[in-house]
């Protein structure tokens with residue numbers, strides 16, 4: 001199915017904002033590493049935590065959200081057909097709400113009125129306009145979700161009894177996860193942060209805000225990851241000349257993410273008081289359950305690679321490996337993402353282990369963890385997608401030259417991220433704290449062991465910025481200067497097309513029912529406990 005001009009335009013504006021955001025936020029990130037390693041000092045009008053907030057909000061909330069919606073619009077238009085005018089209009093309303101929210105948040109951060117980091121933890125208090133900006137961003141995504149989900153439902157109506165297109169199914173599953181997850185942050189912003197920031201209430205229940213935040217904050221990371229999985233399951237097999245290992249397995253893994261990704265937020269609060277050990281233990285068990293769909297994904301991908309490599313004549317135990325198209329950035333980038341995800345996932349399992357969490361929590365280990373997960377695995381996969389989707393949407397082609405620069409760019413990114421995150425992981429184990437500007441502690445012996453690693457953050461960070469500049473240059477070329485043509489939108493076929501995909505996988509009421517039951521079990525009693533037994537709330541702090 002060809003993507004119509006109107007749908008391509010909706011998708012493209014999202015990508016453009018995403019690319020601008022990652023470049024800008026990348027520069028802020030570099031400044032942070034330079035400050036922490038004491039290579040530069042900031043002028044008095046600029047505050048380290050202000051830059052940290054800008055970097056976190058723009059990378060984690062802005063770049064990802066815009067990229068993901070750009071990708072969803074294109075994927076759904078391609079696999080399920082053109083959006084209706086009403087749906088497309090909803091997409092545009094979503095875009096403008098997101099953009100007004102983004103501008104408002106950026107202004108508040110630039111004015112130093114919202115230096116509360118991307119998790120906006122109470123009792124740090126921002127201007128109410130910052131929370132309004134967050135609310136606008138979330139409401140914007142609801143319009144986008146409406147467009148995607150209603151296009152999928154329309155497809156079902158148009159094709160009674162048929163299996164829905166896998167890409168559209170995956171986009172819908174990711175959005176179902178998102179819609180349920182955002183309930184937590186919407187509740188915190190509407191009922192706690194806004195009344196408190198406007199001064200209508202004197203205090204805020206800190207434990208409750210954090211619990212509601214992490215109810216949202218963990219599934220948020222799968223909102224970033226699942227679009228990358230879409231590319232791994234559906235596009236990468238096509239690019240390597242292979243097939244989708246199993247349509248059912250792919251759908252089932254997405255369902256498992258919906259079920260298990262939400263009732264697990266306590267693994268971010270293992271060291272917080274006010275939640276009893278039993279509930280933390282229960283949510284840690286569910287956290288281990290959410291590892292399963294990633295392991296299923298790893299298994300399916302290995303098989304896809306092996307089958308494709310052997311069909312191309314790869315012999316012996318590992319001969320198939322050499323047959324993969326290493327010179328094609330559309331493959332190499334997501335492959336690097338997978339490779340990075342092996343240690344990154346292992347790090348996540350360490351974090352989730354209650355006892356080990358005591359060592360790593362609030363250290364730069366955690367910063368290292370999320371830089372190789374979202375900044376590594378997810379970002380390089382998104383680079384890989386960009387290299388074919390932008391020329392596809394613009395009616396151009398990915399030239400050999402741009403492909404080559406793309407390879408340098410992704411490798412440079414992986415190396416930079418590897419250096420920076422490894423150093424973060426190690427110095428975190430040595431006790432180096434996160435969210436902190438000054439870590440020299442007057443030359444204290446323990447603190448002095450972190451210096452060399454902080455230098456490595458700066459070296460890695462510099463490579464990352466060079467990589468981003470290359471990325472944006474290639475994309476400008478692909479969008480405006482590359483030769484006209486028809487770049488492929490890769491969608492693989494199934495290995496066993498005759499295999500029936502069971503209808504229950506499409507039974508959303510069932511999955512939504514189960515996930516609400518799990519959420520109810522995992523959260524009701526601890527939240528009642530937090531509401532009834534918390535110490536007096538905080539009136540808030542502005543330290544900057």
Ligand code: HAS
Pocket residue numbers: 119221222224225267268287290291294295297298299301302305338339341342344345346347348349350351352353357360361362366369370373374378
């Ligand atoms: Fe995490 C903290 C646990 C995954 C992001 N995480 C964070 C934060 C972020 C984040 C942003 O339990 C910090 C939040 C903050 O500011 O405080 N995380 C996990 C676990 C997983 C996990 C158990 N995280 C992610 C992903 C993220 C992300 C994905 C972003 C996209 N995380 C935690 C915990 C904390 C945490 C604690 C709190 C720490 C604290 O104390 O504050 C799991 O989902 C990981 C499962 C993954 C795997 C890997 C499967 C491998 C695959 C690749 C296959 C490779 C192939 C290549 C096929 C088990 C699928 C073929 C290779 C050949 C050689 C041929």
Ligand code: CU
Pocket residue numbers: 217218221267268
């Ligand atoms: Cu988590």
